Amino acid sequence: MDLSAFTRPVGRLVATAQNGLEVLRYGGLETGAVPSPFQIIQSVPMYRLRRYFPPDTRPGAKQPGPPVLMVHPMMMSADMWDVTRDDGAVGILHKAGIDPWVIDFGSPDEIEGGMERTLADHVVALSEAIDTVKEVTGRDVHLAGYSQGGMFAYQSAAYRHSKDLASIIAFGSPVDTLAALPMNLPASIAPVAADFMADHVFSRIDIPGWLARTGFQMLDPLKTAQSRIDFLRQLHDREALLPREQQRRFLASDGWIAWSGPAIAELLKQFIAHNRMMSGGFSIHGDLVTLSDIDCPVLAVIGEVDDIGQPASVRGIKRAAPRSDVYEFLIRAGHFGLVVGSKAASQTWPTVAQWVKWLDGTGDLPEGVNPMALQPSEPHESGVSLSSRVAHGTAAATEMAFTFAKSAAGAVVSANKSARALAVETARTLPRLARLGQINEHTRISLGRIMSEQARNLPNGDCLLFDGRVHTYEAVDRRIDNVVRGLIEVGVRQGTRVGVLMETRPSALVAITALSRLGAVAVLMPPDVDLADAARLGAVSDIIADPNYLDAARELDMRVLVLGGGEARDLQVPEDADVVDMEKIDPDAVDLPGWYRPNPGLARDLAFVAFSSIGGELIARQITNARWAISAFGTASAANLGRGDTVYCLTPLHHQSGLLVALGGAVVGGSRIALSRGLQPDRFLKEIRQYGVTVVTYTWAMLREVINDPSFALYGDHPVRLFIGSGMPTGLWKRVVEIFAPANVVEFFATTDGQAVLANVSGAKIGAKGRPLPGGREVALAAYDPQEDLILEDDRGFVRRAEPNEVGVLLARPRGPIDPTAPVKRGVFAPADTWVSSEYLFRRDHDGDYWLVDNRGAIIHTERGCVYASAVNDAMGCLGAVDLAVTYGVPANGHELAVTALAVRPGGSIPSADLSEALAELPVGEPPDIVHVVPKMTLSASYRPLVSPLRAEGIPKPSRNAWYFDPDTNRYKRLTVAVRTEIAEGQPG
Template identity: 25%
Template sequence: MLLSWLTGFGAGLLFLHFLQKLLFPYFWDDLWFLLKVVRYGIQMEIYKLRGELVTVLDKFLSHARRQPQKAFLIYEGDVYTYEDVDKRSNRVAHAFLDHSSLKRGDVVALLMSNEPDFIHVWFGLAKLGCVVAFLNSNIRFDSLLHCICTCEPTAVVVGGDLLGSIEEILPSLPKHISVWGMKDSVPQGVVSLKEKLSLASDEPVPTSHHVTSSLKSTCLYIFTSGTTGLPKAAVISQLQVLKGSFGLWAFGCTADDIIYITLPLYHSSGALLGIGGCIELGATCVLKKKFSASQFWNDCKKYNVTVFQYIGELCRYLCKQPQREGEKDHRVRLAVGNGMSSDVWRQFLDRFGNIKMCEFYGATEGNICFMNHTGKIGSVGRANFFYKLFFAFELITYDFQKDEPMRDDEGWCHHVKTGEPGLLISRVHTKNPFFGYAGSYRHTKSKLLFDVFKKGDVYFNTGDLMVQDHENFLYFWDRIGDTFRWKGENVATTEVADVIGRLDFVQEANVYGVPVPGYEGKAGMASIILKPNKSLDLEKMYCQVVTSLPAYACPRFLRIQDKMETTGTFKLKKMQLVEEGFHPLKISDPLYFMDNLKKSYIPLTKEIYNQIMLEELKL
């Protein structure tokens, strides 16, 4: 009797297991991931109940006390322990206390490449309770001046290798802004921070300088290319930094991991997910000044790297490298990043071994993120019943001709059908706030949608089109509006058009992105109307864009038109131009290609076009 009962019970369990696999194949993956999220949330609530508002800086200081001799940073072969970084950042704090009038709440802009001093200065200023604004190290001239003025800093700290960029705009900087250079010999008008550090104390700074009264208080500004105009300073709260630092742990990283960061620290991925994630774990970070495809795997082997951060373009570059022996001979077990296309994903795994690719989605300033915890190739994450309990997001229909969300006669938006691309929006409320941007409220308001499904509701507009399949996996489809991605960076088309429009022979410029084989994102292209009785100066055009724009924002292609079509609201039409691309045999307008060797734009011939399409010509 007992035997038959046990047999029946076992058969029942097998049947239920089979049924679960058939009908709910991701149930356990979803549940375990949810439990991790809940566990983290409970930990945050316990801190609150105790009256402790623990920040990422507090967690770093805790590690520096508990494991002072553990390696925190490895940079170009040099090892910086948790204690080393703590003491060096103390020196930064004391240097400013002794030689400046910096006070709690002041903003300090940081213009530095990937190097240990980026973190030393960041943490040192944080220990004083300052808000640190990360400046993109690629920008120059008007863009750099705009970014500095936008965040209204009291001081700017500049890396030794970037002093030339700040020197170009020094006369235009507001007089109240002091400039500090991380070099012994600095230009006139710049204070040598390096010299001050050599004399500064490394004793701890009183915690009263940085203790926070609210996790919603601002601690960083990170610049992002919005849908219009020059870069905007996204407000990053202590809470957002904590959430960002949670990512590596959520994907399964531990304190024993060695994490390789080649992404720029001025972006949220490198700083919050990367450095913040290492601090959350108490792990070790290998920091690279700049990504190198040829040195990548050698570095991984040399430093026993187990986890690395990526963007899709990075992995594509690795796959394009000449094959070598022993490419699977490494200790990397996991990679965390975004922007990986399905074809590169499969190729990467086939070539470099069984590495778990942890794709995620999230905007720097956004209040929504997805994490692909199942490893589904091509997906940025998965929506399920559990997820919807915590994050209210929707995919709504989008009018591509009007370039805006589609609304019915009553003014309401509608959900897209499963499998159709829709605009990703996320509900804004007290527990899921949107902190917006520094400066005018109009910048913040421009990213919000009001009265979407009912009167009074507010949603954050991500500007991204997503597709959700029948299994609730989400896939990135495209960007909308006046931005596109190239070389892992967002490009604001209006900023590029403004730079081109300053040329005396240009009447109007319409900038957009076009897909190019072998590259993630889209390459920049500018459609231009010349002023009457003016001729096109291709060398002057080249000089204008390379000196005023970061390399990734320079248009690779030009198209000269007689007229441009506009929408009913007088916005320049782009869709048809994007679809037509840069094919010289299909487009009768003159086309030009950016030639960096000749330092000019040159006619886009059929031969050049074919080389680009066959991936023989590097852009």
């Protein structure tokens, strides 16, 4: 009788029981493996720095090869690099002649203060470890990080501008986190969810090690279940289990450590909600950092079926670090399989060793490592599909079932993609529009009040960026309150008019907001005008100045309050000077008077006085809280500003655009405000990447100064999605959207009193001013006769509304206080109705979009008819060679000539045929009498082309770049001496 049929099952059962008992008692099978030897080179509370296989220091001993410093993610133990000595990372690299180092952050729940660690703490600690490795070895360091450890590697490299780094090797490390999320989560919802979790969950709790393990396993539940079933099925076969036992125990229990809540919150907020690995502008202990500063070689190891570090997300490094030579190595593995397991031992680590040798000049480029192709900026992959993960670890039949389910789900997701995005945008925009619609003259609203609300809702949120540093809402709001106390101490009260003469810097923003919070009036004084005239027009009693403008302010006969100026401030003023150093006032020692109530301003109250120049005359513009709020809420709604945006304020804060659009829109939107010291092309490019600028503000031809500069070169990707402002010439508009694609332009038009606000939100029609903002004032076009300068009426005596493409005067239906100098009209379209005339002429096309035609008082009345300057300038801007166009009137022998001056781009030329064609299809009005090219065009401080210097030169002189309009042929011809004489005498042609 063959007893094996009986004894074999019994023996298998006994072996299973014995091995199972060992697993239950000890957590696993005893393998007899010992860890690789290492030496602790540095031990500080934040980390310990291990050097594996310490070199023999005896004379003549073989010296180690290039150093590789390996970085583990926050939730995994540093022992992941040595799970098995023969097949682990440190062992394989050592055998290949590489010098392996490991940074060990330890388990934070076992370290005093460990659960208070932030993500920035890890980045700074890694940077310090790099310094140590460099100091000990004398060689540049290869930085290798797995998953979030790779993110740390990228961030630390950017933080130190690649100093002392030979390369970065990242294993499944996401960069463009919104390009492909785990489990195919929709990118439109992830930022909202991440922000909520950061603010309301992980600000209160931490993640213990067991929960980190469970979460990791749940990301791939099929593979987790399959691994456990395989282990149970082979529990009788100890020899089969031992080779993978250390790896199994690591994943099942030993390898997981706790996460601190602050670190998770920072990860969610900066790199998921706001995706700042891609955009730049992430904060490391207050310093603003961008991956575009990385310039060392990069090797991204990508798992083909990695559902955590998905290929689309990992490949974002190519766009985020355009100055680096970026390579990739693609293997058929999941997330953990990239660094631990059989494929890691046979493919990953030999390739890494060869990569290091190749850069060291002792080997060839590894097989399978290729330059990474540039991926499109728009997400083109939905991530590692469920079917791919199933195919990687289950049978073909199961794969088919999940493939069918994935296809059905994909159809639903595709159908609802636009609706989901619309829902997120609507949720952000509707409350603003509702609040905008509720503003009346008795509403309590002001800049100071909105800043208080944001500081209360987002105390730790980034508020202000300047000189590479970030300041939180709480810090900025506290500084504002301190300045308010200082102002009260020196006698400033509600309603007091105080001049602000300061550079665009944080102290200027604080001063303006503090005056708003106090209920005083900030008179914004441009430094390039007659200050005495501005002080008189603004009726100021005191001036707040920074140290740079102290001398200019002291020329005025009034008290000067000095605020800000940075660390190196030495006022050097006589003792008898009427100067108060606000920085010497202790805010805690100031007793607040009984009359003080923070943010008392009503919508009808005067909040600011700004200045503009018309015909060389300085004009004071009064801005109420309502006017400021309309622009601020309108900008935030039109530009869809949110917490993930960084608004770059290129315009000075004393300019209306800086105050109303940049500062106002950013504060209402809860966005970050980036202040610039001035417009310079090299600074512009550096700061939009360093700050992660998503929205750039402009006035008129400001951006021309950037893109026309010979040194301007936009390399790689950029974070800008919008340019917002007013007055951008059509030609410049076209160039901006071409150069900064896929960014768009949102062009605003607003009357001085804020009653009429238009916005071209879509940007589809270059040159159009768009449509009225939802929730804003109602506008209408009154039919207009330009020859008689009359608003036309219908047969009932009411004003006739202009037909499509008919020139009309823009009217606005007022709400709240009306500027006493504004032209008010009553009984316009209905009995007793009230409208305010903007005195601007527009046409409205068949789609309902408004196009600026001219100012009512600036129409050029030629002998051939009316010439509308804006219409002509827009047409000229469509010519590729034209940089700027200005149309103006010139008197000539009792009549008026319309002249258009052109500034041409370098190397550009304008054939007369192109000129004739461009002006032949003017939507309204006549073409100009003369067109000529000028060598230089003078711009105002706000970058608006000035007409007066051109008009002063009279009729243009004949040249090869001057043409006149021949009414007989309706063509432009070369302007000669004879023709010019005839034109000057009133006999054109």
